[in-house]
Amino acid sequence: MEYEVVIGLEVHAELATRTKMFCSCRVVDSTQAEPNTTVCPVCAGMPGVLPVVNRQAVDYAMKVGLALGCTINHTSLFDRKNYFYPDLPKGYQISQYEHPLASDGQLVVDTSQGEKVIRVRRAHLEEDTGKLTHVETDTENYSLVDLNRCGVPLLEIVTEPDIRSIEEAKAYATSLRAILRALGVNSGDMEKGVIRFEANISMREAGTDVLNNRVEIKNLNSFRAMERGIAYEIDRQIKIMESGGTVAQETLGWDEANGCTYTQRSKEDAHDYRYFPEPDLPPLVVDAEWVHRVHSTLPELPRARARRYMDEFGLSAADSALLAADISVAEYFENTLSAAKDVPGKTVAAWILGEVYAHLNRTSEAFESLRIDPAGLADLLVRLTKGEVNAATAKTILVTLLEKGGSAGEIIKAQGLQQTSDKGEIAALVSKALAENPTELESYRAGKETLANWFFGQVMRMAGGKANPQVVRDELARQLKGD
The missing domain is CATH 1.10.10.410 (Arc Repressor Mutant, subunit A)
Incomplete structure (x- = not known):
């Protein structure tokens, strides 16, 4: 028997505003800051306080919606999503349910099978929860609550169940992350939890439309975790189906250390959260002028940038996609090109994706921490193109520049590396x-x-x-x- 997986993804992206969603508390890196140092009566859920919407968060959310081709709804509503958990001091989360800010978009991704259109059902604003740290010893078992993250603006982006493979899920997730970074609304630092995934998975017999019960996997905080979690769940559900069992509808967590899912709770439906309109916030009204202003700030998106690299510089689809996927790399490439007169784009791309990336892989350094700026790399490549140094010598010089900084001219002079063509x-x-x-x-x-x-x-x-x-x-x- 052959089976087909049906996947929908929910992506929670923190918006890189200076203050929280409904109060003036400063947003901090919750992995670095002292716990509970940016908390006020609003985000702590004290009685009698009133929330105020962060306009910058609305701008950022609209940018994402427009980049995904969504309709920006003239009027959207905030709702209370009621549930009890220690990281949610109010006992409810302010979110959007029936009337989101953005809806009906799509994201086109590239896979080994060609282009795939994945529809985006909605993108809505909400507030993040706090952070729990679980402590377990031989004698004690308790949790610590840090509310620094509580109230940070979140954009939840929900797909239709259009994804049919792990490859498509990863292509969507990586493409969306690249867009968020290009828009400047999210740092994309997965290790800091600023983007988190939840996967809704159902299986069905190939060729039929009848789906088994849907499960939701939470705690997918990296691309690797998402891939492994989906793969594990596909295998688990197939084994249940082949044994004649029924897949239970439930919410699952992902255990990265043991590589398996585990039951968190029976799957809730929307009515379990008892959504109702947030009485302390008026409708969010977005007029055409506001939408137009935000639209005018949209930068070139990664997919369009990659196409331009192919057309302008003759780069391969793979190299173009690699350069365009990371806004830092794309800007470095273009700034190097601007400074490196008469050096072909293919040459610049080859050195960045080859020698520079090899150095980063060896050292595990971040691209942003490179010791050689675009002008420095351009200087070296111009000297190579003019025949001042050969390729082998240029590679040696670049290693020194990447490790210690300096300039190509200084190294050539100090070490007598001038190429001879006599x-x-x-x-x-x-x-x-x-x-x-x-x-x-x-x-x-x-x-x-x-x-x-x-x-x-x-x-x-x-x-x-x-x-x-x-x-x-x-x-x-x-x-x-x-x-």
Whole structure:
């Protein structure tokens, strides 16, 4: 029996505002700040306090909605989502339910099977909850509550159940993260919990429309966790179906350490949360002028940027996508190009995606912490293009720049790395290499032509790696022919 998975994703993205959603408390990095240091009566849920909507959060939410092709609804409503949990001091969360800010959008993603359109049902504003730290010892078992995160603006982006594979789920999640970063509304720092995923998963027999019960997996705080969680749940549900059992409708957590899901609670439906309109907030009315103003601030989005790189610079689809996916990398690439006159875009892309990325992989450094700025890389590539240094020497120089900083000119001067293209000097080196290796020369002329590369290496070694490789190859070819 063949089965098909049906997946819908809910993405919770913190909006990078300076203050919280409904109060003036400063937003801080909850992984670094002292617990409970940015809390006021509003976000602590004290009786009698009144919330005030953060206009910047509305702007950011609209930017995301417009980038996803959503309709920005003229009037949206805030609702109370009622449930009891220690990280929610009010006993309810201010969210949006029947009337969200944005609805009916889509995101086109690239997969190994081609383009896939994933519909976005809604994008709505809400407030984040606090953070619980569970402490368990031999004698004690308790939880600590930090309300620094409580009240931070969240945008929940909900897809239709259009996703049919783990690959599509990852493509959607990574594409959405790239858009959020490009818009400047979210840092994309997964390790800090600013983007969190929940996956709704159902299985059905291939070729039918009858779905089994849906389960929701929470605690998916990385792409890897999302992939592993979905894969585990698909396998678990198939085993239940093949054994004749019924998949229970429930909410599951993801245990990253053990690589499995676990039951949190029986699955709630909307009525279990007892939604009702937030009495302390008026309807959120967004007029056409406001929408137009926000729309005018939209930057070039990653997918459009990648297409431009392909058209303007002749880059491959894969390289274009890599450069465009991260706004920091894209800006670095374009700034390097602007400074590197007459250096082809393909060359700049190759050095960033090759040598620079190799350094980052070795050191685990963040791209933003590079010790060489775009002007510095451009200077090195211009020198390479002009023949001042060869490719091997340029790579050595770049390693030094990445590790210690400085400038290409300083390193070339200090280490005497200037490339020589003097034909007379190179001809003398070639003659010497041939004269010192008569046995290899005889073998070459007897038909072992692969020795040409060996002789090339000998000449470059004699030149200390500073000879122009093309001039060496040309002169070597001439002398090997006996000219």
